Amino acid sequence: MNDASTEGSERMIGMQEVTASALLTNKVGLHARPSVKLTQLAKRFASRIEVATSAAGPWTDAKSPVKIMRVKASQGEVLHFKASGADATAAITALVDIVTRKFDEE
Amino acid sequence: MPASKNVGIVIVSHSAKVAEGAADMVRQMVGDNVPLAAAGGNAEGGLGTDVAAIMAAIDRAWSEAGVAILVDLGGAETNSEMAVEMMPEERRERIVICNAPIVEGAVMAATEASGGSPLAVVRATAEELISA
Numbered sequence: 143m144n145d146a147s148t149e150g151s152e153r154m155i156g157m158q159e160v161t162a163s164a165l166l167t168n169k170v171g172l173h174a175r176p177s178v179k180l181t182q183l184a185k186r187f188a189s190r191i192e193v194a195t196s197a198a199g200p201w202t203d204a205k206s207p208v209k210i211m212r213v214k215a216s217q218g219e220v221l222h223f224k225a226s227g228a229d230a231t232a233a234i235t236a237l238v239d240i241v242t243r244k245f246d247e248e
Numbered sequence: 249m250p251a252s253k254n255v256g257i258v259i260v261s262h263s264a265k266v267a268e269g270a271a272d273m274v275r276q277m278v279g280d281n282v283p284l285a286a287a288g289g290n291a292e293g294g295l296g297t298d299v300a301a302i303m304a305a306i307d308r309a310w311s312e313a314g315v316a317i318l319v320d321l322g323g324a325e326t327n328s329e330m331a332v333e334m335m336p337e338e339r340r341e342r343i344v345i346c347n348a349p350i351v352e353g354a355v356m357a358a359t360e361a362s363g364g365s366p367l368a369v370v371r372a373t374a375e376e377l378i379s380a
Contacts, residue, residue: 174277175276175277178277178355181363182278182279182359182362182363185261185363198327205363205374207356207359207373208354208356208377
C-alpha cells in the first residue's frame with residue numbers, strides 16, 4: 143500500500159504542469175497556416191498541451207486543428223501555453239520557439 | 249518509397265479545378281507527409297464526378313491506415329460511395345466519406361492525419377467543422 147502511494151506521488155511530480163507565453167509578432171497572427179503549423183508541432187509531443195490568449199483562459203487543446211483555427215489571435219496578442227506530461231518542457235520550448243520564429247513565414 | 253503510415257486524403261469535386269485547388273491548399277498548408285489525391289470532373293472532362301477516377305484516386309492515396317474522402321455536392325458523395333463499394337473488400341472498411349465542407353475538411357483531415365492519428369480521429373476532426 144505504501145509503495146503504491148509513493149509511486150503515485152512520484153507520478154504526480156512527473157506530471158507537473160509547465161507554462162510559458164510568447165508574443166505573436168508575425169503580421170497575420172494565428173491565422174490558417176500558422177494554426178496548422180502549431181497543431182502539427184503540438185501533435186509531436188505526448189503531453190497534453192493547451193493554448194489561451196489570456197492566462198485566465200479559456201484554454202484550447204493545441205492538438206485540435208479545428209479548435210486552434212477558432213482562436214483567431216492577432217499580431218500583438220500573447221499566446222499562453224500549458225503542458226503536462228513526460229515531455230511537457232520540450233513541448234513548451236518548441237511551441238514558444240515556433241511563435242518567436244514567426245512560424246518560419248517572415 | 250515505403251507505404252505511408254498516415255491516413256490518406258482523397259478530394260472529390262464536380263470540378264477538376266476545385267479538386268486540384270483544394271489539394272494544392274493541403275500540400276501548401278500541411279506538407280507532403282500525407283498521401284493525397286484529387287478526382288474532379290466527369291470522364292468527358294466536364295463538370296461531374298467519375299467512379300473510375302475516384303477509385304484511381306483512392307489507389308493513389310492508399311495507406312494501410314486508411315483513406316478519408318472529402319466530397320462536394322450530392323453526386324460526388326453517391327459516386328464516392330459507389331467507388332468504395334467497388335474497392336477490394338479488405339480495403340472497404342478502411343475508407344470513410346467525411347461529412348464536412350470539402351476545402352476546410354481536407355485541410356483539417358490532412359492536418360490531423362499528418363500527426364499519425366487513426367482514421368476515426370481524422371474523420372472526427374473534419375466533421376467537427378460542422379458540429380460546433
